[in-house]
Amino acid sequence: MNEMKFSDFQTKVLCIPEQYDIFLGGGRGGAKSYCMTLAALKHAEQYREKARILYIRQTYKGLSDFENLTREVFGSVYGQAARYNGSEHVWRFPNGAYMELGQLETPSDYQKYQGRSFTLLLVDEAGHYADPSLLDRLRSNLRGPKDMPIRQIMAANPGDPGHHWLAQRYVFKNAPWMPFDEEKSKRQWVYAPSTFLDNPFIDVEEYHSQLEASCPTDPELLRAWLEGDWAIARGAFFSSVIEEKRNAVDPWEEKPANSYRDRWEYFLAHDFGSSAPSVTFLVAKSPGIEGLDGKYYSKDSLVLIDEVATNEPGSLSKGMGYTVPVLAEEIRQMADRWKIRPEGVADDACFSNQGHGAGSIADEFRKTGVYFIPARKGDRRTGWEIMRRMLQDAGKPDKPGLYIARNCEYFWQTVPYLGRDPRKAEDVDTKGPDHAADACRYGCMFQKHTARTGNAW
Ligand SMILES: Nc1ncnc2c1ncn2[C@@H]1O[C@H](COP(=O)(O)OP(=O)(O)O)[C@@H](O)[C@H]1O
Numbered sequence: 001m002n003e004m005k006f007s008d009f010q011t012k013v014l015c016i017p018e019q020y021d022i023f024l025g026g027g028r029g030g031a032k033s034y035c036m037t038l039a040a041l042k043h044a045e046q047y048r049e050k051a052r053i054l055y056i057r058q059t060y061k062g063l064s065d066f067e068n069l070t071r072e073v074f075g076s077v078y079g080q081a082a083r084y085n086g087s088e089h090v091w092r093f094p095n096g097a098y099m100e101l102g103q104l105e106t107p108s109d110y111q112k113y114q115g116r117s118f119t120l121l122l123v124d125e126a127g128h129y130a131d132p133s134l135l136d137r138l139r140s141n142l143r144g145p146k147d148m149p150i151r152q153i154m155a156a157n158p159g160d161p162g163h164h165w166l167a168q169r170y171v172f173k174n175a176p177w178m179p180f181d182e183e184k185s186k187r188q189w190v191y192a193p194s195t196f197l198d199n200p201f202i203d204v205e206e207y208h209s210q211l212e213a214s215c216p217t218d219p220e221l222l223r224a225w226l227e228g229d230w231a232i233a234r235g236a237f238f239s240s241v242i243e244e245k246r247n248a249v250d251p252w253e254e255k256p257a258n259s260y261r262d263r264w265e266y267f268l269a270h271d272f273g274s275s276a277p278s279v280t281f282l283v284a285k286s287p288g289i290e291g292l293d294g295k296y297y298s299k300d301s302l303v304l305i306d307e308v309a310t311n312e313p314g315s316l317s318k319g320m321g322y323t324v325p326v327l328a329e330e331i332r333q334m335a336d337r338w339k340i341r342p343e344g345v346a347d348d349a350c351f352s353n354q355g356h357g358a359g360s361i362a363d364e365f366r367k368t369g370v371y372f373i374p375a376r377k378g379d380r381r382t383g384w385e386i387m388r389r390m391l392q393d394a395g396k397p398d399k400p401g402l403y404i405a406r407n408c409e410y411f412w413q414t415v416p417y418l419g420r421d422p423r424k425a426e427d428v429d430t431k432g433p434d435h436a437a438d439a440c441r442y443g444c445m446f447q448k449h450t451a452r453t454g455n456a457w
C-alpha cells in the first residue's frame, strides 16, 4: 500500500467523534471530496461487512468525477483487492464493506433508494439542491443494526442554489468544529470549514487564478469560493425578510357564519400553470381586527389562509397538467370550504387571448364560475418590493404585514428558498419554482390597489 498523506483539515475531520454528523462547508478545492473518500475508508475498515456506504451526487457527470477519485484512492490502498462494478457503481472492499455511488436529482430518482439501509451517507455538492426536501427524505435510509452507529457527512461550497438553507441549518449555528443541535435530523452536527489555502496538494497560486478566471463578473461568488464565506449576499431572494417566527401563522379554523370577523375581506390570488404548477391562494385582508385565529392583524394586513397548488406529488416544479375546468373545480372547492365567492386576481397573461377560439384563460374560468381580474402586476421589481416590505412589516402594530398559514405547504416549500436572478439581483431566479411567490405577489399588488381605491368589484 502506498503511503497516504492527509491535510491538517482532513486529519481534524477524521478525528471528529463518530456521534457527530459533519458539514464540510468550505471554499472550492478545500479537499472536501477527497476527505469523503477517507471517511469512507475509515468506516469500511472499522465496520467491515456491516459497513454500507452511500455517496450521492445530483448528476451522473458529478458522479464520474468522484468515481475517478475513488479509483485513485481505493486503488492505492487495496490494489486489485477492492473491486469496482462500473455498471452498478458499487465498490466491494476486501474487508466485506459495501459502497455505492449514486445519483439523485428528482423524486423519481429516489425510488432507487426507497426502503434500503445505509450506515454512512455522504452527500457531496449539497449546494446543488435548491431545497432540502429530497436530501431529508434520503436521510431516512440511514439505519443500521442496533450496535452500529450511523452517520451523515455533507459537503458544499457557498454560492450554489442551496446556499441559503445550508447556511441557515449548518453554518450560523455554532463556531466551526463545535457541535450544535440540528432540528431536522435531531442529531448533533459539526461545521468543518476549509479553503484551498488549507490544501497542500494543489498549486495554490495556479488554483487561485483558475478560480478567478471562472467567475470574472461575480466578485461575491469569487469571495465565497476563495474564502468559503457563507455570509455573502447570494442567499435566497427572501432570506432577509421571511422568518418563520414572524410570518408563519397557525392554520385558521373554517369561517363561522355571521361572525363579526366577516368584516375581513377574502379574495383569490392566482398564478396559472398547466405543465408547471398553478398556485391559488385564498387571501384574507384585515380591517384591523382579530383574525379567525384570535390574533390581531393591523389594518390591510394579508394572511394567506389556504392554497391550491397543482404540483405533481413529490415535485415542486412539475404541474399536474390540469385543464381550466378541472383546476376551477379545485379552486371552487377551496372557496366553498371558506364560504366565500371564488373571485380574485390573476396573472395578466390569463387575460390574453390564446387564439384557439376558447377566449382567454380568464374567460374559461368565468364559464365555470371562478372570476378573476388582472393583477396589473406592473413591473416585477415593484411587486417584489411591496411583498418584501409586507413580509418585513409583519408583527408591527401600525403597518400592514404579510402572513402565511402553515398549511400553505407549497408556499413554505418554495418561497423561502428561491434564489436571485444571477443577472438581476433585484429579481427572483425564474428557473426555480417561483409560482407561489408570483401568486403571492399578485395578491400584494392587488391589496395595494384596493387600499387606495376601495373594493374592485
Ligand atoms: N490527502 C490528499 N492526498 C492527495 N491529494 C489530495 C488530498 N486531498 C485533496 N487532494 C487533491 O486536492 C484537490 C482538491 O480536492 P477536492 O477534495 O476535490 O476539493 P473540494 O472537494 O473541496 O473542492 C484534488 O485534486 C485532490 O485530489
Ligand SMILES: [Mg+2]
Binding pocket: 032, 033, 034, 124
Ligand atoms: Mg468536491
